[in-house]
Amino acid sequence: MGRRSGCSMFFGKKQNLFLIILALLIILIPVFVKNKYYFTVMNVIGLNTIVVVGLNLLIGFAGQISLGHAAFYGMGAYLSAILTTTYHFPPWPTMVIAMLATGVVAYFVGYPSLKLRGHYLVMATLGFNIIVNIFMVELDNITGGPSGFPGIPPLSIGKLTFDNDYKNFYLIWTFAFFSILVSLNLVNSRVGRALKAIHGSEVAANTLGVNTDHYKTKVFVLSAIFASLSGSLYAHYLTFVSPRSFDFYYSIQVVTMVIVGGMGSIWGAFFGAGLLTVLSEILHVAEKYNIIVYGTLLTLVLVFLPEGFLVGLYRFYQKRKTKALIEGEQRLIS
Amino acid sequence: MELHEQIFQYIISGLTLGTIYAVIALGFNIIHNATGIVNFVQAEFVTLGGMLMYSFYSLLKIPLPFSFLLSTAAVTVIGALIERGPIRMAKSKAIIILVFITIGISSTLRGTALLVWGPDNMPIPSFSGEKVIRIFGAALLPQHLWIFAITIGVVIFLQYFFHRTLTGKAMRAVSANRRAASLAGINVNRMILLSFAMSGGLGAVGGMIIAPISTTSYDTGVMLSLKGFAAAILGGYGNSTGAILGGLILGVLESLGAGLISSKFKNAFAFLILLLVLFLKPSGLLGHGEAERV
Numbered sequence: 001m002g003r004r005s006g007c008s009m010f011f012g013k014k015q016n017l018f019l020i021i022l023a024l025l026i027i028l029i030p031v032f033v034k035n036k037y038y039f040t041v042m043n044v045i046g047l048n049t050i051v052v053v054g055l056n057l058l059i060g061f062a063g064q065i066s067l068g069h070a071a072f073y074g075m076g077a078y079l080s081a082i083l084t085t086t087y088h089f090p091p092w093p094t095m096v097i098a099m100l101a102t103g104v105v106a107y108f109v110g111y112p113s114l115k116l117r118g119h120y121l122v123m124a125t126l127g128f129n130i131i132v133n134i135f136m137v138e139l140d141n142i143t144g145g146p147s148g149f150p151g152i153p154p155l156s157i158g159k160l161t162f163d164n165d166y167k168n169f170y171l172i173w174t175f176a177f178f179s180i181l182v183s184l185n186l187v188n189s190r191v192g193r194a195l196k197a198i199h200g201s202e203v204a205a206n207t208l209g210v211n212t213d214h215y216k217t218k219v220f221v222l223s224a225i226f227a228s229l230s231g232s233l234y235a236h237y238l239t240f241v242s243p244r245s246f247d248f249y250y251s252i253q254v255v256t257m258v259i260v261g262g263m264g265s266i267w268g269a270f271f272g273a274g275l276l277t278v279l280s281e282i283l284h285v286a287e288k289y290n291i292i293v294y295g296t297l298l299t300l301v302l303v304f305l306p307e308g309f310l311v312g313l314y315r316f317y318q319k320r321k322t323k324a325l326i327e328g329e330q331r332l333i334s
Numbered sequence: 335m336e337l338h339e340q341i342f343q344y345i346i347s348g349l350t351l352g353t354i355y356a357v358i359a360l361g362f363n364i365i366h367n368a369t370g371i372v373n374f375v376q377a378e379f380v381t382l383g384g385m386l387m388y389s390f391y392s393l394l395k396i397p398l399p400f401s402f403l404l405s406t407a408a409v410t411v412i413g414a415l416i417e418r419g420p421i422r423m424a425k426s427k428a429i430i431i432l433v434f435i436t437i438g439i440s441s442t443l444r445g446t447a448l449l450v451w452g453p454d455n456m457p458i459p460s461f462s463g464e465k466v467i468r469i470f471g472a473a474l475l476p477q478h479l480w481i482f483a484i485t486i487g488v489v490i491f492l493q494y495f496f497h498r499t500l501t502g503k504a505m506r507a508v509s510a511n512r513r514a515a516s517l518a519g520i521n522v523n524r525m526i527l528l529s530f531a532m533s534g535g536l537g538a539v540g541g542m543i544i545a546p547i548s549t550t551s552y553d554t555g556v557m558l559s560l561k562g563f564a565a566a567i568l569g570g571y572g573n574s575t576g577a578i579l580g581g582l583i584l585g586v587l588e589s590l591g592a593g594l595i596s597s598k599f600k601n602a603f604a605f606l607i608l609l610l611v612l613f614l615k616p617s618g619l620l621g622h623g624e625a626e627r628v
Contacts, residue, residue, distance in 0.1 A: 113612055124608075291442075298441065305425075
C-alpha cells in the first residue's frame, strides 16, 4: 500500500543505523541522566514500547484492532505476581508460563472473531477486557481486589537483583530493544509479506494462497504475548499491581500510541509510545485536563494526519520539498 | 419474599434496564446503518443527557417537560456538530479511523464533563413521586412506568419516522445502498448528519430516564452504552427490532444473573453474553447474516 511505502522510504535503508543509535542510547543514557524520576518515565516508555510494537504488528500489518491488550498486559502482570508471590514460583520461568497462558487465551478470543469479516475483534476484545478487569477486582482472595497486589519480588540474574529504577532501565530496555528487533525481522520476512498482503486486500491475499485467518490469528496471539511479557516486567519492576492499570482505558491508550505513531511503522510505534507516555506524565500535573488533551490529540491526529504523526509530518515535508523543486524549475524555464 | 416473587422482581428491574439498553442500542444502530461505524460517543450522549437534565431540572429548577426537551435538543445539536466537524473533516474515511475519531471525541467530552460537573454522582428527582406500586408482590416505582412509557413512545416515533416520512425512507435508502441513494438524489451527507443528531437525542433520552433510579455522573454513560452496544450485537447489529429484543433479553439476564448467581459479577454477564454471541452466532438473533465467515 502506498501509505506504507512512505515509511519504508523513511526508515527502510537506515534501519540498521537506527537500531545502532537506539542501542547506543540505551547504553549511554544512564551515564548522562541522573534524575530518578526520568528513569521511571523512561522505564514506563520501555514497557509501553513492548506492548505497542506488538500491537502495531496487529493493527498495521494485519489491519485488525484490539481493544483488549490491557487485559493481556494485565494477565502477564497478575500471573507473574500471583505465581511468584503466593506460590513461590521462580520468576523467569513464570514469565514464560504467563506468556504461554496469555497466548492460549488470546488464541481462543481471537480465532472465532478473526474468522468473521469486519471489525468483530474490536468488540470481542473490548468485552474480554472488561470481563478480565472485573475478575481482577472481584476475585479478591487471589488478586487482592481493587486495592491491588503488593510484595512482588524483583527479578534477578545470579547475584544481580533488579531492584531499582536504574537497573530496571537496562532490563526493560533490553527487552524493548529485542521486541523492536524481532518485529522488524518479522515484517521483512515471509510472514510479514503475508501480513502486508492481508492488509492490502484480504481477498487477493487469499487467492494467492495466503491462509489469511491463520496469519491474522498468529499475529494477534504474538501481540498478546508481547503484552504479557511487558506486564510481567511491569509487575516485577513496580512490585505492585492493581486492576486500575489494566482497564480498557489503557487498551485505548496503547492503540492511540500506535495510531499517533503511524500504523504499520515500527519506529513510529516506538515514537508514539515515547510521545504519549511523556505527554501523560506532563499532564499528571494537571490531571483534570489529562483525558481532554489525550482525546483531543487523538481526534486531531486522526482527522488531519491519519497516517500518524511521524509519517504525516514527513509527507508534509516531502510535499513542500517537491513544491519548492517545481517552483525552482518554473523559475528556470521562465 | 418467595422465590417466584423475587424472580418476578428481578425480571421487572431487568426489563427496566433492558429498555434503556434498547434505546442506546437503537442509537448505535442508526449511526451504524448510515456510516458503518461503531460510534463510541454514544456513551457521552447518555452521560450528557443525564447531566444536562441535572443542571436544568435539579439546579435551575426548569419545569420537567422543558428540561427534558432542552437536554434532548442540546445533545441532538452536539451529535450534529460531531458529524459536521471531525467526522466530515476527516481526511481518511477508513472505518477504523472514523471509529477511533469517535473514541477521541468521547474522551474529550468525558473530560469536559468531569471539569464542568466534577466527579460526584448527582441525584435527580423522579418524574412523579416515589410511591411504590405493588404488582404480584413485586415493587414498582413510578419512574419504572415512565421509563417503559417513554421508551414505547420513542419506538413508535422511530417506527413512524423510518417508514412513513420521506426523510426516514431516505435514511433507510442510504443504509441499504449509499451510492444508489446518492444517484436517486438523496443528500447522503445530510442523512449522516441526521443520523448523528438522532443518535444524540436517543442517547440523551436514555440517560435522562434512567438518572432518577441510578443517579448520574460524568461517566455513567460508559458502562450503560457498552451494554447497549452488547445489546445491539445480541439482537443483530443494525436491526432495530433486534436492538429492542437484545436490550430486553440482556437486561433480564443480567438482573437474574446478578440476583440468583452473584451480584459481584453483574457487569460481567453482559459481556460474557456478547462474547458468546460473537463466537456462536455473530449475526445476532435477528441479523441478516451480514457477518458471514470468510
